[in-house]
Amino acid sequence: MATLELKNLTKKFGDFTAVDNMNISVAEGEMIALLGGSGCGKTTTLRMIAGFTEPFSGSILVSGKDVAKIPPYKRNIGIFFQNYALFPHMTVFENVAFGLKLQKLPKNEIKERVESILGLVKLTGFDKRYPRELSGGQQQRVALARALVTRPSILLLDEPLSNLDATLRVEMQVEIKRIQTELGITTIIVTHDHEEAVSLADRVIVMNAGRILQIGSPQEIFDRPASAFVADFMGFSTFIHGTIGLPENRKRPVVCSGHTLFVPEAAAAGLDSGTPCTLTIRSENICLTDEPGENTVSGVVQSATYRGHATRLEVKGCFDEMVYPAVSDYTEKENGNHVLVHFPANRICVYKNTMEEQ
Amino acid sequence: MREKRTGWFSCLIAVLVMIFLLAPLVVIVIASFTPTAVVTFPPKGFSLAWYANIFHSSTHFMEGLGNSLKIGLLATALDVLLGVTAALSICRYDFKGKNALLNYFTSPMYVPSVAFAFVLLQIYSQIGGVPGMLRLFIGHFVIILPYIVRNTVSVLHVFNWTLEDAATSLGANPVQVFFKIPIPLAKPGVLAGALLAFLYSFDEVALSSLLSTPRFITLPIRIMNYMELTFDPTLAAISTLLILGSLILIVLMEKFIGLDMFVK
Numbered sequence A: 001m002a003t004l005e006l007k008n009l010t011k012k013f014g015d016f017t018a019v020d021n022m023n024i025s026v027a028e029g030e031m032i033a034l035l036g037g038s039g040c041g042k043t044t045t046l047r048m049i050a051g052f053t054e055p056f057s058g059s060i061l062v063s064g065k066d067v068a069k070i071p072p073y074k075r076n077i078g079i080f081f082q083n084y085a086l087f088p089h090m091t092v093f094e095n096v097a098f099g100l101k102l103q104k105l106p107k108n109e110i111k112e113r114v115e116s117i118l119g120l121v122k123l124t125g126f127d128k129r130y131p132r133e134l135s136g137g138q139q140q141r142v143a144l145a146r147a148l149v150t151r152p153s154i155l156l157l158d159e160p161l162s163n164l165d166a167t168l169r170v171e172m173q174v175e176i177k178r179i180q181t182e183l184g185i186t187t188i189i190v191t192h193d194h195e196e197a198v199s200l201a202d203r204v205i206v207m208n209a210g211r212i213l214q215i216g217s218p219q220e221i222f223d224r225p226a227s228a229f230v231a232d233f234m235g236f237s238t239f240i241h242g243t244i245g246l247p248e249n250r251k252r253p254v255v256c257s258g259h260t261l262f263v264p265e266a267a268a269a270g271l272d273s274g275t276p277c278t279l280t281i282r283s284e285n286i287c288l289t290d291e292p293g294e295n296t297v298s299g300v301v302q303s304a305t306y307r308g309h310a311t312r313l314e315v316k317g318c319f320d321e322m323v324y325p326a327v328s329d330y331t332e333k334e335n336g337n338h339v340l341v342h343f344p345a346n347r348i349c350v351y352k353n354t355m356e357e358q
Numbered sequence B: 001m002r003e004k005r006t007g008w009f010s011c012l013i014a015v016l017v018m019i020f021l022l023a024p025l026v027v028i029v030i031a032s033f034t035p036t037a038v039v040t041f042p043p044k045g046f047s048l049a050w051y052a053n054i055f056h057s058s059t060h061f062m063e064g065l066g067n068s069l070k071i072g073l074l075a076t077a078l079d080v081l082l083g084v085t086a087a088l089s090i091c092r093y094d095f096k097g098k099n100a101l102l103n104y105f106t107s108p109m110y111v112p113s114v115a116f117a118f119v120l121l122q123i124y125s126q127i128g129g130v131p132g133m134l135r136l137f138i139g140h141f142v143i144i145l146p147y148i149v150r151n152t153v154s155v156l157h158v159f160n161w162t163l164e165d166a167a168t169s170l171g172a173n174p175v176q177v178f179f180k181i182p183i184p185l186a187k188p189g190v191l192a193g194a195l196l197a198f199l200y201s202f203d204e205v206a207l208s209s210l211l212s213t214p215r216f217i218t219l220p221i222r223i224m225n226y227m228e229l230t231f232d233p234t235l236a237a238i239s240t241l242l243i244l245g246s247l248i249l250i251v252l253m254e255k256f257i258g259l260d261m262f263v264k
């Protein structure tokens, strides 16, 4: 049981800054998901926490104490490595038992714990195999078992489920979450999958180029991304440029390619009238309607792609930019069909254009 | 477990190669039992006289064998310590001149041993009074080092160093990590290197013949000296015993360490 705090944590490789002034505070038993594009510094952050590389500057506090002087093998931090790092000269059993043997636990307890964790990751009966005799997903689960079995006080998981099929992945998510809550392990999980982040984590951190862009509850990150960049990363695809006007009736008009969309006053707090801005809205929140009205613009369907749970449309002509509604009841087969698209005001996010977007 | 895949053609080739490699050995073994003083093949009759001669001959083969083993084992053991340390630091750390250092450690392989012996002789004569065993030991120590360094590096070269981090995160201190991760994983390379190095030293003629003193002579030099004077089946008998020795060495290694480590 421990809290974890990163203060102004920075890592440089030569001139290149891989992690730039990170500040996070993780509560006891909390699970944080770390999201971010490839090469943004996620693994580097975890390696610093575990003590494998030294920070350039800043500090790491575990339960309030600076761990700079504590050697990595005494930190009791479990880590799942992105490349698994299974010991090739040891069997599955020996791999998983490695940490327990070092703790000098009695033989029968080691055996019991290894068997029970192998059961959890659905690898019962694989204990005598060597890592090279396992599939990628099986290796991944052995590595997961090895990281979980020692019951560390802090757990760092670097894309632990990336190689599993959809069903197995959900099962493993449930197991990780169960073990983590039962033992109250403070956890950071790196993932490329938003759904995973949102369903597992108490809070989500979005990173880019070594910096934190946003920290928030999954709900906040999913519904109210802090910037257009985060929105893009979180799967928003419709981005509309416009100019914001003065408030009227707790709403503010945004003129976009000749049409006016109204957004909640709260969503556009701090933007002066006349400011160029970008609006974004999740595809699922855009709908088709029959009656003209506020925030409703007509357009032409250019293509429709069936996506299982919804059909994703590309609609041209509403604004200069394309819009992408995802609707569940679209049955038209023909393209070029005229539709009325409605953008619910309370679902729209507004961002001031940054320099490079203008 | 590997899949098994063999065809009749590859079997045939393998058998031919094996015959080619084994034939000379078979001839020597059979010839060692010749009763006559001249090696004939196939031999007329059967005799162990030449084996007895190994021990009775005025050429002290057994003393030579003892010297060869002393030099070979000592040089190999010390070279394993030095070579493995060197290989580990070369592979483990990133620093300027890594490759230069590796080449430095393997350079004795590329220097003709005669040239090397010449230099050593020069030095010995300047110092004066260097005992026979030390004279040979230094030469062998240097000349077999590359085999151990090269073989260890070739294993560590593809070594995944995050394995050390994994062991560390599970609570292993640096000493435990060292003996549980890189050492067992480098073992096949180290053993292969040590075996090659020892056999090289045991067989070495050029360097030894130039450096040895009358009081400290290794087996190959004894054999060579003997051959210059007499050419009887005693040599075949010695060779047979050496073959037997190597065979036992390989079987023991297979049994206790597992030669199959080499091919995995």
Ligand SMILES: Nc1ncnc2c1ncn2[C@@H]1O[C@H](COP(=O)(O)OP(=O)(O)OP(=O)(O)O)[C@@H](O)[C@H]1O
Pocket (backbone or CB within 6 Å): A013, A018, A036, A037, A038, A039, A040, A041, A042, A043, A044, A045, A082
């Ligand atoms: N040892 C190193 N030397 C130099 N640069 C490094 C080193 N390790 C990482 N980097 C660089 O630091 C940046 C961050 O790397 P990191 O491994 O943390 O990315 P990541 O967020 O884990 O990416 P991914 O999602 O692809 O795993 C990358 O640009 C990488 O090239």
Ligand SMILES: [Mg+2]
Pocket (backbone or CB within 6 Å): A042, A043, A044, A082, A158
């Ligand atoms: Mg990574």
